[in-house]
Amino acid sequence: MSENNVLKGNGDKGFSRRDFVKYLLAGSSVSIAGLSKLNASIYQSITDLNQKYIQDEAPDGVYWDAIREKFMFQDGLVMMNNGTVGPMPKTVFNTLIKTFKVQATSPVHTYTYIPRQKEEIRSRIAAFINASPDEVAVVRNTTEGMNFVANGLDLKPGDEVLLSSMEHPGGTHPWKIKEARCGIKVTEVPIGLPPKSVDEFVGSFKKAITPKTRVISVSHTVYISGLISPLKELSQMAHEKGLLVAADSAHGMGMLDLDIKELGVDFLATSPYKWLGAPTGVGVFYVRKEAQDQLWPTITTSGWDRPTARKYETLGQRADALIIALGEAVNFQNYIGKVRIEQRIKSLAGYFKQELKKIPGAKLHTSEDPYISGGLTAFSIKGVEPRDIVDYVRQKYNIVIRTVGRTDRGTYGCRVSTHYYINHREIDQLLEGIRKIAGQRN
Numbered sequence: 001m002s003e004n005n006v007l008k009g010n011g012d013k014g015f016s017r018r019d020f021v022k023y024l025l026a027g028s029s030v031s032i033a034g035l036s037k038l039n040a041s042i043y044q045s046i047t048d049l050n051q052k053y054i055q056d057e058a059p060d061g062v063y064w065d066a067i068r069e070k071f072m073f074q075d076g077l078v079m080m081n082n083g084t085v086g087p088m089p090k091t092v093f094n095t096l097i098k099t100f101k102v103q104a105t106s107p108v109h110t111y112t113y114i115p116r117q118k119e120e121i122r123s124r125i126a127a128f129i130n131a132s133p134d135e136v137a138v139v140r141n142t143t144e145g146m147n148f149v150a151n152g153l154d155l156k157p158g159d160e161v162l163l164s165s166m167e168h169p170g171g172t173h174p175w176k177i178k179e180a181r182c183g184i185k186v187t188e189v190p191i192g193l194p195p196k197s198v199d200e201f202v203g204s205f206k207k208a209i210t211p212k213t214r215v216i217s218v219s220h221t222v223y224i225s226g227l228i229s230p231l232k233e234l235s236q237m238a239h240e241k242g243l244l245v246a247a248d249s250a251h252g253m254g255m256l257d258l259d260i261k262e263l264g265v266d267f268l269a270t271s272p273y274k275w276l277g278a279p280t281g282v283g284v285f286y287v288r289k290e291a292q293d294q295l296w297p298t299i300t301t302s303g304w305d306r307p308t309a310r311k312y313e314t315l316g317q318r319a320d321a322l323i324i325a326l327g328e329a330v331n332f333q334n335y336i337g338k339v340r341i342e343q344r345i346k347s348l349a350g351y352f353k354q355e356l357k358k359i360p361g362a363k364l365h366t367s368e369d370p371y372i373s374g375g376l377t378a379f380s381i382k383g384v385e386p387r388d389i390v391d392y393v394r395q396k397y398n399i400v401i402r403t404v405g406r407t408d409r410g411t412y413g414c415r416v417s418t419h420y421y422i423n424h425r426e427i428d429q430l431l432e433g434i435r436k437i438a439g440q441r442n
């Protein structure tokens with residue numbers, strides 16, 4: 001099939017890639033073509049850096065400084081709260097603007113040329129997380145994915161779902177509403193702050209299982225404590241007992257070298273605007289092939305009966321620019337390399353933990369074991385109000401971190417995200433700020 005035929009679509013007969021480029025050039029001359037060129041030059045520069053600075057060389061310095069330059073932080077903002085919302089790299093922003101501009105200038109192409117790119121993006125996402133394209137739905141965020149799981153499973157009154165005691169509201173309330181509506185039982189399983197080992201974590205769930213248990217629904221990336229739940233071991237145990245496993249991996253895509261097949265879960269939802277560099281408003285929802293006939297779609301129009309995960313994204317017209325930009329965010333991380341990114345993030349977190357521990361009264365809420373921790377580090381300092389630390393480092397160094405957790409549960413503290421663009425000097429500044437506030441306590 002010729003390229004021109006491939007690009008033909010309903011309502012836009014005979015429109016080819018060449019025509020599209022011509023339209024772009026005529027309608028908006030330099031800017032759109034310029035944005036594409038700009039992206040190509042940014043990627044070329046990352047390729048050059050990769051060739052020059054081999055893996056593990058220069059833990060700080062030229063390589064990561066140059067990568068930082070691919071972002072657009074205003075006024076020296078030091079963003080250490082990816083756990084809430086992260087930045088978009090320039091290439092993602094360029095692609096987003098370029099794609100939205102199509103709607104502004106020629107809406108016809110938003111439902112002809114642009115949607116035709118989405119299947120290729122689905123395949124790119126699937127390869128990135130080690131899933132099949134038939135197992136990937138592009139949704140709006142983690143909350144939506146977790147709601148799809150709770151809403152879409154046929155459970156009877158009395159059937160039980162196990163959650164951890166540290167779930168995000170977006171992972172708890174979909175089950176709470178099902179409990180109120182359908183009479184299922186939701187049970188919270190206490191987990192350590194942090195758990196001491198994989199066995200401790202998996203053992204708590206194993207002990208809590210009853211003959212009525214059907215599903216274990218847990219955070220992969222625990223927002224309160226920074227725990228990376230050992231899903232591989234949990235899924236093995238749960239599947240041996242015939243249970244389904246749902247994972248809230250809001251922070252996983254972009255922070256970890258995510259390999260969903262290895263994790264073995266049945267459902268996973270992630271929000272790539274935190275660590276991957278995608279815009280807000282677009283998320284990824286994975287449903288294992290073998291679990292798809294057990295999960296009904298929640299939002300439907302035509303297509304809900306398709307035999308693939310595409311049935312979970314039948315939402316009518318979408319903001320496709322967000323999806324195209326998500327594809328660009330995957331490209332951006334691929335240029336740096338997922339393994340390199342996870343190593344960098346974990347080594348920065350490791351440095352922060354190692355130095356934080358030296359501060360009198362400091363308590364790490366996050367494990368020091370890199371197998372069950374990642375880029376989120378939570379901590380408290382005896383006698384120190386976490387909000388005072390957050391406010392001080394923002395005002396003094398323009399460093400953004402946040403408070404997290406609850407006093408009545410003993411989880412209240414500060415949470416720091418160490419993404420790859422952060423450097424050791426900034427972590428030292430953060431530590432200096434923490435020491436200063438800790439030193440003021442009586």
Ligand SMILES: Cc1ncc(COP(=O)(O)O)c(C=O)c1O
Pocket residue numbers: 083084141142143144168170171219221222223248250251271
């Ligand atoms: C662990 C966890 N789950 C779910 C969410 C909700 O994510 P979203 O608002 O993207 O749905 C968050 C947000 O911070 C989170 O940290």
